[in-house]
Amino acid sequence: MLQSAEFFNRDISWLAFNGRVLEEAAKPNTPLIERVKFLGIFSSNLDEFYRVRMPVLKALEKISKKDSNDFDFDEQAKVLHQAGNIIHEQQVRFGDIFVNQLIPGLREKGVHVCYSEEFPDFVKSEVSDYFLSEVMAFLQPVPLDEKAIFFPENNKLYFIVQLKDKDDKEQLMLLNIPSDQLPRFFTTQTDDGQIIFFLDDIIRYNMDKVFRNMEIISCYSFKITRDAELDLKDEYPGDLSEQIEKQLSKRDAGLATRFLFEQGLPLRILEMLRMELKIENATTVEGARYHNLKDLVSLPVSNKDLAYDKWPPIDLPEVKVARTIAEVIEEKDLMVHAPYQSYHPVLRFFNEAAINPDVVEINVTLYRVASDSRIVNALISAAKNGKKVNVVVELKARFDEANNLKWAKKMKAAGVSIIYSITALKIHAKIALVKTKRNNRIKYTGLLATGNLNEGTARFYTDHILLTANTKLLREVELLFIFLAKRQKVSSPDMIGFEHLLVAQFNLQSKFLALIDREIGFAKQGLPAQITIKMNNLEEEVLINKLYEASQAGVKIALIVRSICRLIPGVAGMSENINIRRIVDRYLEHGRVFIFGNNGNMELFMGSADWMNRNIYHRIEVCFPVYDEDIKKEMMQLIDFQLNDNVQAVRIDDSLNNVKIEANGNHLSSQRAIYQFLQRKN
Structure with a gap:
């Protein structure tokens, strides 16, 4: 049952997510090699917890009471103790799964792990x-x-x-x-x-x-x-x-x-x-x-029958070799759903811009770059081909700093204009803009995405990439690039008047609050009111409190939250109209999707921003509206699969438990359903 606090603890919530990863390793219907890999992912996650979060917990524990009058020291000590107990229980569970289930299971299949x-x-x-x-x-x-x-x-x-x-x-x-x-x-x-x-x-x-x-x-x-x-x-x-x-x-x-x-x-x-x-x-x-069992991800099992069945990336039917990506999207917006669909249209977008004599300028943000990035090589070629190339490189992307720094140096040497963010503000937006000059007129094509422009992670992160020639969106993308090039702090949310884009530091939080308020207004009038949100992490208290307010007004709220979730669902008088799901499967759920019912005239936004303190207050994030009706319809179908997943999804209850969803009738695994749905489009 609900404790006195109105929010789950961030770190305990994260450990609950890692517990869900661990349980995927215990599922007998998950292929053996993949179960071993989930153990490796669990171990890697736990290492990161000790590197990133445990120092914070221990530092808070040591803060002198003289330094703060409103800090709950007893609660902090309790959290640290609880985290230690959870980690211990999970480690015991890890050993049981590996030693008593997976090692014997592999041996039955002719794989003897000498342990x-x-x-x-x-x-x-x-x-x-x-x-x-x-x-x-x-x-x-x-x-x-x-x-x-x-x-x-x-x-x-x-x-x-x-x-x-x-x-x-x-x-x-x-x-x-x-x-x-x-x-x-x-x-x-x-x-x-x-x-x-x-x-x-x-x-x-x-x-x-x-x-x-x-x-x-x-x-x-x-x-x-x-x-x-x-x-x-x-x-x-x-x-x-x-x-x-x-x-x-x-x-x-x-x-x-x-x-x-x-x-x-x-x-x-x-x-x-x-x-x-x-x-x-x-x-x-x-x-x-044995320690560092994150290495289990690379356990060299030669019997590939013990792994997932192959899902080759699906080619988009709209994309033909005879036409450039720019020609395709000048007629109609294009959405790539990675990794279900081929990432080639994204690579072609940059490759074709680099070689097109009519392209005069390319702008892009890079947060986590692939170790052998085709996208960066295209940008280098573009600069050498005489185009103006501006790249915002985020050097503070944790654990990717060295790789990003390496690529920044290579690009700079090739003539690319490199823009670094100011120290206190990360650039987490996933955007690109290409300017083409034809008949003395400038045309825009661009890209807005929910995940990094990284062809490596695009093989196993579920993300959505919008390729568009929508001038209203792309002119605002250009305004943001002009601002980023100045390396200024945001002195006022109104210093750039974004009407279409939602940009953190400017209008993102206020716009989301207004959209939730609109649903509250519909609910109070007795009209249908609903919100569906998918994100990786939900932490920021202002937005959570607004969702509580919406629930109390009667708005039906469905959340899909992969890992950290501080919102407590299903509490009478506070959040009884909110349900939360968590999906762990072969691909890492990574896309951020925001759907507002709008009294039947549904509005859909997507983008880079989770609802965490760092995303809302310390980063430049971009969320974008989806205006194409066909893409909106398609995205609604994909989200509907996830809301009805009763195989890989669990429900988060008011005690932060991962509760199995009972299958009343047909079993539905959303990732498999999405892949099959996109296959049928062809």
Whole structure:
């Protein structure tokens, strides 16, 4: 039942989402390889939680009561304790799924994952040869003492090895597990199938070849997770790229937030490690034999029958080789639903603009860039072809800073005009604008999307990309690019009069509040009133309170929220007209969609913005209206599939539980239904 607070805690809500990911690994109807991958995703998510959120929780816990009169310290301590309990329970569940379900299941299919067991005799020679020829070169043993120069890097794997020399004197040695330089898994084929070994175990088995003439008493694995935050000043007079570059070199040297060690590590050695490695303030977590199980995402299982059936990307029927994308969208708006549909129209949009002699200018925002970005290469070619190219590169995209910085330098060298955001304001919008000059007239074509312009993530993130020649929208996109080029703060929400676009820092929050108010007005008149919203995260209290108000007025509200959700649904007198679903499936749900009933004249908006504090108050976000009636109808069908999903969707209840949706009749998996629906269009 509802607690006294009117909002779920952000971090507990996020852990509930990760629990849903974990449960996907437990589902017997999910293919075995995919279940293993969900374990890897869960583990990766948890690492990020310790890098990003746990430092915040621990810092809040330590705030002096003198520093704040209205801060609930007891509640904060309770949250930290609750988070620790949830993580522990989830880790126990993780072990049960992997050891008792997936490893036996894989073995039945001819895949033997050698897990905490002796190596079979017939592979020992092969494993030792691999160690001596490939692994040994990367090992760097270091004594554990005050004289040693050793710094355990973030989320890298190590052993603490207890040894005795010929004089029976104890030595403690640190030894790296080079999984960042070598594959985490080694595999070999036998007549009975495939055997997969952990790199960790290969080193353990050959430890005597590292410490010759020493007796090996014990060996335990550990890793340290460090704070990921970059220390950027709000006002920086120099080149932001230089500041980012300097800070990136320090990130892996951040404060330790978690010390994860193998069960059974003697307390004496544990305390020596904490003292010598200067990690006394980190949360100590006793774990199993293996860490960094995010590597399970790349478990090298050769039997592809144990994976999802293939869904080849669908070609859009409107797109023909004989016509350019610009010609197509000058006649009619085009919407690409990635990854169900081919991303080629998006790539062609940039490729054709780069080579078209009539194109005079290209503007684009880049937040997370693919490691081998075809889009960026097209922009480089455009600049070399004499076109004016302006690229807003967000260097503060967490964990993508180095890659974005690399591409920014390459583009700048090619003549692209690079625009960095000011330090305190991220550019999260997903927009592009191409200006073409024909017969002394400028024409606009453009792109507005719910996700990053990244052909890598487009293979498994569900996003929607609108390609349009709508002048009303694109003139406002141009106004935004002009503003971004000036690298100014938003001094007033009215400094640019956006009528069509919803832009954070300008009119996005106020417009959404007005749209909700309009539905409240309809409900009070006894007219149909409904709101359907799909997003990744729902946190910001002003907008949540407005949804509570709408529910109390009788507006029917359906939410699809993938991860963080602070709104508490189904509470009498507050949110009884709000229901929330969460969908976890083969693709990561990523699109943001906002639908307002408008008394039968439905309005549809899409875009980059979740309803989080960072998106509303600290970023430039763009949401855009969809005016094309065919696209609106199609989007409504896709959302309808998701609202009726009773296979991969769960319902979030008023206690933050992921509640299974009972299938009364036909089973419907929304992602499969969407793929089949778009196939039929062809």
